[in-house]
Amino acid sequence: MSVKSRRLLIIAEPVVMLLTPILLVFTTIYDIEQTALLSSLIIIFAMVPFFARFELSKPKPRDIVPLVVLSVIAALGRVAFAPIPHFKPVSAIVIVSGLSFGPQAGFMTGALSALASNMFFGQGPWTPWQMFTWGLVGYLAGLLKKTFLFKKPIFIYIYGFLSGFMFGWIMNIWYIIGFIKPITSTTVVGAYIASFYFDVTHAVATVVFLIPILIPWQKKLNRIKLKFGLME
Amino acid sequence: MKNIFSIYHPLVIFTYIVSALAFAMLTFNPVYVILSFYIGSLYSIYLLGIKKYISTLKFGVVLFIVVAIANPMFNHQGLTVLFYNPWDNPITLEAFAYGLSSGGMLVSIFIWFNCYNGLINNDKFMYLFGRILPTIALMLSMIMKWVPVTKNRISIINNSQKSLGLGVNMGTKKQKINRCIRVTSILMSWSLEDSIETADSMKARGYGCTKRTSYSVYKWGTHDIISMFIISLLVIVNGVLILGGYSTYEYYPTFSGNLFGVANLFAYGLYIILLAYPLLLEGKEEIVWKLLKYRT
Structure with a gap:
C-alpha cells in the first residue's frame, strides 16, 4: 500500500468521526421516513475507514494477537457479568487497549469485542452501534493518551466514567431518530432520562473495573510490547 | 431442525435476511409493519421453535408497550384529540397510532434478527466476510x-x-x-x-506471504442461481414500490394515504412473496415429497 493512500485513510478516520453525527442530524432535519435504516447504514459506513486502514496495513501476526487476547477477555467479561444489566467490563478493557497500543488498536479491540460477544448473545440492531461506540471509546483513549491530562490516572478514570455516558447516548440515537416523530426537545430529553439509570450503571462499572486493572495491565502490556518488540 | 435454506449458498441466505431486515426498517405503513411482524414470527418459530420466539417476544412486547405509551405522552401533534392529560396536554389518536406502528416496527426488527441468528451461523458469517476483510x-x-x-x-x-x-x-x-x-x-x-x-x-508457516485461501463447503448450484435471481428481483420491485412513495402513510397532522387500493394490494402481495420466500420453498418441497410418495 502506498504511503499516499495510507495517509489519506489516516485523515479519513477523524473526518468520518465528525461527519457521522452531522449526517445523522441531517437525516432527521430532512424528515426522511427511512431514518431507522439510514442511520444504521451511516454507522456501518463510518467504520469502513478504520477497518480498511487496518486491513491495508497488512498487520503482522504479532501485532494482531494481543488485540485478540484483549477482545477475548472483554467478551468473556461481558458474558460473566451479563446477569447485572449494563454492568460490563468491556469499556475498561478497551480503554486499556487504546492506551497501550494506540488509537487504531483501541478501535479494533472495541469493535471486535462487540461483534464477538454478540456472537454469544445473538446479533441485533444494536450490533453496529455497539461496534462503533466501543471502537470510539478505544480510539479516543488512544488519542488522549498523548495529552498531558492522561499522565494522571484520575483523568483516565474520569474519561472512563464519561465514556459510559457516551456509550449510552450514542446507542440512544438509533432509537430517537428512527422511531420518534416528531423529534422535539421533550421527546429527546425523555429518551435520555429513560436511559439515565443504565448509563450511570455503565459509567460506574467502567470506573470500578478500570481502577484495579489500569496500572497493572498497562504494565503487563508494556512489558510484552518491549519483550517481543510489538507494534513499532 | 434442518431447514431448506441450510443447503443454500450463504450469499443467497444473507441477501434474503438482510433485505427482510432492511424492509422491516423501511416504512411505517401499518400494513407493511403487520405483514413483516407476522411473517417474521412464523419464520422465527419455524427456524428456532416456539420457546426462543416467546422469549424474544416477551422482550419485544415490553418495548412495544413502552413505545406505544411514550409516544402519545410526549408527542402532542395530531388533530384528533382523545383526552387531555393532567398537565393539560392533548393526547391524540395520531400520536397513539404512530406509537403503535413504530413499536410494531421495533418488535419485528427484533424478530427478524431472531431469524438472522437462526440462518447465519458463525461459519457462514466468516465465509461471507472472510474474503473482504481477511x-x-x-x-x-x-x-x-x-x-x-x-x-x-x-x-x-x-x-x-x-x-x-x-x-x-x-x-x-x-x-x-x-x-x-x-x-x-x-x-x-x-x-x-x-x-x-x-x-x-x-x-x-508463512502467514501473509500470499493471499489467504480458505476451505469452504459452499458451492453455487442451479437452485442458488434461481433463488438469487428471484430474491433480487423481488427486492428491486419492492424497493421501488416502497421508496417510490406508493406506500407512504402519513400520521401527522392527520391520517392520510391510501392503504387498501388495488395498487397497494398488489404491492403487499409482492412483499408477502419476498418475506415468505423460504417458507414457500419449504412448502414446495413438502408438496413434491407428498406427490412422490403418492406415486409409488
Missing part, C-alpha cells in the same frame, strides 16, 4: 477459538490458587478482590505470552 475474519475466528480456551485457563488458575490457599472465594472481602485481580493478571500474562507463540508459529 485479517478481521481471522481475528474473529481466533477470538471464537480462544474464548473456550481462556475459560478453561481461568478454571486452571483458580484451582491452582485454591490449592495454594489463595482461592477467590476464601478470606475477607479485600482479600477476595485482591485475589480476583491476581487471577486476571496471571491470565493476562499467560494468554499474552501464549498468543505471541501462536503468532510466531503463524509467521513461521
Whole structure:
C-alpha cells in the first residue's frame, strides 16, 4: 500500500468521526421516513475507514494477537457479568487497549469485542452501534493518551466514567431518530432520562473495573510490547 | 431442525435476511409493519421453535408497550384529540397510532434478527466476510477459538490458587478482590505470552506471504442461481414500490394515504412473496415429497 493512500485513510478516520453525527442530524432535519435504516447504514459506513486502514496495513501476526487476547477477555467479561444489566467490563478493557497500543488498536479491540460477544448473545440492531461506540471509546483513549491530562490516572478514570455516558447516548440515537416523530426537545430529553439509570450503571462499572486493572495491565502490556518488540 | 435454506449458498441466505431486515426498517405503513411482524414470527418459530420466539417476544412486547405509551405522552401533534392529560396536554389518536406502528416496527426488527441468528451461523458469517476483510475474519475466528480456551485457563488458575490457599472465594472481602485481580493478571500474562507463540508459529508457516485461501463447503448450484435471481428481483420491485412513495402513510397532522387500493394490494402481495420466500420453498418441497410418495 502506498504511503499516499495510507495517509489519506489516516485523515479519513477523524473526518468520518465528525461527519457521522452531522449526517445523522441531517437525516432527521430532512424528515426522511427511512431514518431507522439510514442511520444504521451511516454507522456501518463510518467504520469502513478504520477497518480498511487496518486491513491495508497488512498487520503482522504479532501485532494482531494481543488485540485478540484483549477482545477475548472483554467478551468473556461481558458474558460473566451479563446477569447485572449494563454492568460490563468491556469499556475498561478497551480503554486499556487504546492506551497501550494506540488509537487504531483501541478501535479494533472495541469493535471486535462487540461483534464477538454478540456472537454469544445473538446479533441485533444494536450490533453496529455497539461496534462503533466501543471502537470510539478505544480510539479516543488512544488519542488522549498523548495529552498531558492522561499522565494522571484520575483523568483516565474520569474519561472512563464519561465514556459510559457516551456509550449510552450514542446507542440512544438509533432509537430517537428512527422511531420518534416528531423529534422535539421533550421527546429527546425523555429518551435520555429513560436511559439515565443504565448509563450511570455503565459509567460506574467502567470506573470500578478500570481502577484495579489500569496500572497493572498497562504494565503487563508494556512489558510484552518491549519483550517481543510489538507494534513499532 | 434442518431447514431448506441450510443447503443454500450463504450469499443467497444473507441477501434474503438482510433485505427482510432492511424492509422491516423501511416504512411505517401499518400494513407493511403487520405483514413483516407476522411473517417474521412464523419464520422465527419455524427456524428456532416456539420457546426462543416467546422469549424474544416477551422482550419485544415490553418495548412495544413502552413505545406505544411514550409516544402519545410526549408527542402532542395530531388533530384528533382523545383526552387531555393532567398537565393539560392533548393526547391524540395520531400520536397513539404512530406509537403503535413504530413499536410494531421495533418488535419485528427484533424478530427478524431472531431469524438472522437462526440462518447465519458463525461459519457462514466468516465465509461471507472472510474474503473482504481477511485479517478481521481471522481475528474473529481466533477470538471464537480462544474464548473456550481462556475459560478453561481461568478454571486452571483458580484451582491452582485454591490449592495454594489463595482461592477467590476464601478470606475477607479485600482479600477476595485482591485475589480476583491476581487471577486476571496471571491470565493476562499467560494468554499474552501464549498468543505471541501462536503468532510466531503463524509467521513461521508463512502467514501473509500470499493471499489467504480458505476451505469452504459452499458451492453455487442451479437452485442458488434461481433463488438469487428471484430474491433480487423481488427486492428491486419492492424497493421501488416502497421508496417510490406508493406506500407512504402519513400520521401527522392527520391520517392520510391510501392503504387498501388495488395498487397497494398488489404491492403487499409482492412483499408477502419476498418475506415468505423460504417458507414457500419449504412448502414446495413438502408438496413434491407428498406427490412422490403418492406415486409409488
